[in-house]
Amino acid sequence: MSCNDGEDERPVTPLESDCCGYGCNPCIHDVHRDLIDKWERRRISKAGFSVRKNVLSLTKYKPFVISELKQACANCIFIRLNYGGLEDADTQLFLSPGQHVILRTSISSRPYTPISWTTNSLLLLVKIYSNGKFSKSLGQMKVGEDIEVRGPYGEFRYQPNSFEEILMLSIGTGIAALYPIAKSIVDDELEESRIHLICGFKSHAHIPLANELRDLSHYWNFSCTIKLSQIDNPLKS
Numbered sequence: 001m002s003c004n005d006g007e008d009e010r011p012v013t014p015l016e017s018d019c020c021g022y023g024c025n026p027c028i029h030d031v032h033r034d035l036i037d038k039w040e041r042r043r044i045s046k047a048g049f050s051v052r053k054n055v056l057s058l059t060k061y062k063p064f065v066i067s068e069l070k071q072a073c074a075n076c077i078f079i080r081l082n083y084g085g086l087e088d089a090d091t092q093l094f095l096s097p098g099q100h101v102i103l104r105t106s107i108s109s110r111p112y113t114p115i116s117w118t119t120n121s122l123l124l125l126v127k128i129y130s131n132g133k134f135s136k137s138l139g140q141m142k143v144g145e146d147i148e149v150r151g152p153y154g155e156f157r158y159q160p161n162s163f164e165e166i167l168m169l170s171i172g173t174g175i176a177a178l179y180p181i182a183k184s185i186v187d188d189e190l191e192e193s194r195i196h197l198i199c200g201f202k203s204h205a206h207i208p209l210a211n212e213l214r215d216l217s218h219y220w221n222f223s224c225t226i227k228l229s230q231i232d233n234p235l236k237s
């Protein structure tokens, strides 16, 4: 078993003021209750527990800085966030493919699923809604600006070689959750599972991970079908 939140001390109870009041799901108080349950169970069993220190915290927002912003397709951007706190040799960023984090700015907070990460950075694929409170404000941010991050959340854990065939279905930015899972499977030389991804987008111009999907398609165990709901207007492109 591993703990995502540092030392195995009793998880510190968040202050009332730690809740931002934006209605985050999970709220910091729900996360704390869950951590206490797990901590109590570990204390009782006192077995098989190993501690790993993560840059990310389930209960505290950590400082990150935008290091790169890039257009991903017609309505999506890539945002790379670098950890802006003090580097510690015992600490590094980790999460499981498909897990999400919560981003917070002065505007609000929202969950996003990193498509890839390093030991101190996260790469996110964000759809910009022209009338969306948070995503629109993210689209207006600049390299060097601060964003707070907490997580990672999501109980899904892929067990290697648990299926012969895996069918993945996504629409739009739903691919953000599936891409890292598919990538982790094809990168594992011991994997014998075959993946078929069927993903839907509005048009060619709205396919955000076209190069990445092409790269995955070179692996023996990955194939992909892309469905478009509209034909691009050749006069516009």
Ligand SMILES: Cc1cc2nc3c(=O)[nH]c(=O)nc-3n(C[C@H](O)[C@H](O)[C@H](O)COP(=O)(O)OP(=O)(O)OC[C@H]3O[C@@H](n4cnc5c(N)ncnc54)[C@H](O)[C@@H]3O)c2cc1C
Pocket (backbone or CB within 6 Å): 100, 110, 111, 112, 113, 114, 125, 126, 127, 128, 129, 131, 132, 133, 134, 135, 136, 173, 176, 177
């Ligand atoms: C676990 C999880 C992971 C996610 N991962 C990603 C990801 O990797 N990438 C990504 O792009 N998104 C992701 N999302 C979605 C993301 O969290 C936001 O919901 C999304 O960015 C929209 O937020 P927003 O503030 O821009 O839009 P909002 O302001 O929340 O609005 C969203 C849409 O709803 C409409 N709307 C808002 N209020 C109303 C209303 N009262 N009546 C009618 N319509 C309304 C808006 O016009 C807009 O079209 C994820 C969500 C979850 C739950």
